[in-house]
Amino acid sequence: MIEVRRLEKTFPGKHGLLGHDAVKAVQDVSFRIPDGGAVSFIGESGCGKTTIGRILAGLENYTAGEVLVDGQNLATVDRRQREAVLRRVQLIQQDPYQALNPARTIEQALSDPLKVMAKARGADTAWILQRMEEVLGLVGLEPEAVVHKYPHMLSGGQRQRIVIARALTVEPSVLVADEAVSMIDVSLRLGVLKLLRDLREKFHISLIFITHDVASARYVGEDGQMFVIYKGMIAEQGPTDDVILHPQHPYTQALLSAVPVLKGLESPGSDRYIPLKELDHGQSPENACLFAPRCPFAQPLCETERPALQGASGHQYACHYPQERHVVAVALKE
Numbered sequence: 001m002i003e004v005r006r007l008e009k010t011f012p013g014k015h016g017l018l019g020h021d022a023v024k025a026v027q028d029v030s031f032r033i034p035d036g037g038a039v040s041f042i043g044e045s046g047c048g049k050t051t052i053g054r055i056l057a058g059l060e061n062y063t064a065g066e067v068l069v070d071g072q073n074l075a076t077v078d079r080r081q082r083e084a085v086l087r088r089v090q091l092i093q094q095d096p097y098q099a100l101n102p103a104r105t106i107e108q109a110l111s112d113p114l115k116v117m118a119k120a121r122g123a124d125t126a127w128i129l130q131r132m133e134e135v136l137g138l139v140g141l142e143p144e145a146v147v148h149k150y151p152h153m154l155s156g157g158q159r160q161r162i163v164i165a166r167a168l169t170v171e172p173s174v175l176v177a178d179e180a181v182s183m184i185d186v187s188l189r190l191g192v193l194k195l196l197r198d199l200r201e202k203f204h205i206s207l208i209f210i211t212h213d214v215a216s217a218r219y220v221g222e223d224g225q226m227f228v229i230y231k232g233m234i235a236e237q238g239p240t241d242d243v244i245l246h247p248q249h250p251y252t253q254a255l256l257s258a259v260p261v262l263k264g265l266e267s268p269g270s271d272r273y274i275p276l277k278e279l280d281h282g283q284s285p286e287n288a289c290l291f292a293p294r295c296p297f298a299q300p301l302c303e304t305e306r307p308a309l310q311g312a313s314g315h316q317y318a319c320h321y322p323q324e325r326h327v328v329a330v331a332l333k334e
């Protein structure tokens with residue numbers, strides 16, 4: 001289980017954290033994922049998705065807020081505990097080729113973390129070999145077919161499966177998949193997405209799925225929560241299909257209208273295309289809606305008061321003038 005409360009991350013600019021060039025990459029983000037649950041983060045490039053993932057994996061510090069993994073607070077555990085806590089959160093990044101050392105075979109890549117695990121539990125070499133076969137089997141690879149190979153001898157999909165197998169060696173409770181299939185051939189993507197979905201079910205691993213792609217977020221986490229992020233803040237959040245089928249925030253609607261076709265798309269209505277104005281760089285005033293400069297529906301209030309999340313606790317949106325617009329229609333079951 002992982003819980004994040006009011007997470008903030010500011011990258012300092014030349015004039016420090018308070019300077020005009022500081023980047024507020026994550027602002028006031030809270031969520032909670034039960035064991036086996038899923039949360040997806042969608043949003044444009046630069047909205048802070050990777051920063052959230054890196055913070056959870058312990059690769060980036062944060063400016064404020066709390067991160068709790070299986071009830072343990074990252075900020076208050078001692079150094080040794082912190083390592084153990086962070087091991088429970090494994091990050092799967094975009095490029096599986098970069099994640100693997102090209103000069104080492106798959107067997108070598110997997111045996112490193114397994115040796116650490118074996119030492120911790122007093123297990124022997126036989127246990128390492130057995131566990132290696134087990135994790136390779138879990139990710140759908142034939143051990144004999146891959147263990148003696150180097151990463152370049154495998155397909156992109158196989159390489160990402162190896163990265164996932166390596167993550168599984170430490171028995172994580174959370175996987176953070178950051179654009180994990182975007183560099184894989186389209187024909188192999190679905191297999192890796194299915195694997196992530198299966199790991200949730202079989203091992204109750206919680207999944208944080210970071211993507212630009214609404215359809216794959218839906219595939220791995222249809223029963224989970226979707227978070228739409230704009231400039232580091234939550235624009236809309238709710239059960240995945242609720243957000244996709246009943247979006248209230250114009251930004252969510254614009255993102256959805258950029259989705260080419262979702263399976264089961266019915267005849268699109270007049271709301272099909274929500275235009276977005278050009279991306280504005282630089283900071284918005286503290287008291288303005290971050291999205292106002294690009295919003296086709298902005299009103300004067302949007303320039304003077306930042307909207308808080310509103311709506312029923314299940315489905316919320318940070319907009320002064322929420323209005324459901326029918327953008328995509330998807331079949332509820334595939």
Ligand SMILES: Nc1ncnc2c1ncn2[C@@H]1O[C@H](COP(=O)(O)OP(=O)(O)OP(=O)(O)O)[C@@H](O)[C@H]1O
Pocket residue numbers: 011023024025043044045046047048049050051052
């Ligand atoms: N190490 C850093 N130093 C300064 N600014 C950074 C750093 N890392 C990220 N940023 C800034 O923080 C913001 C969020 O970046 P992040 O990489 O989290 O976005 P993202 O949503 O993952 O984008 P993409 O979809 O392109 O991967 C961006 O404005 C980025 O320029």
Ligand SMILES: [Mg+2]
Pocket residue numbers: 049050051
């Ligand atoms: Mg990113």
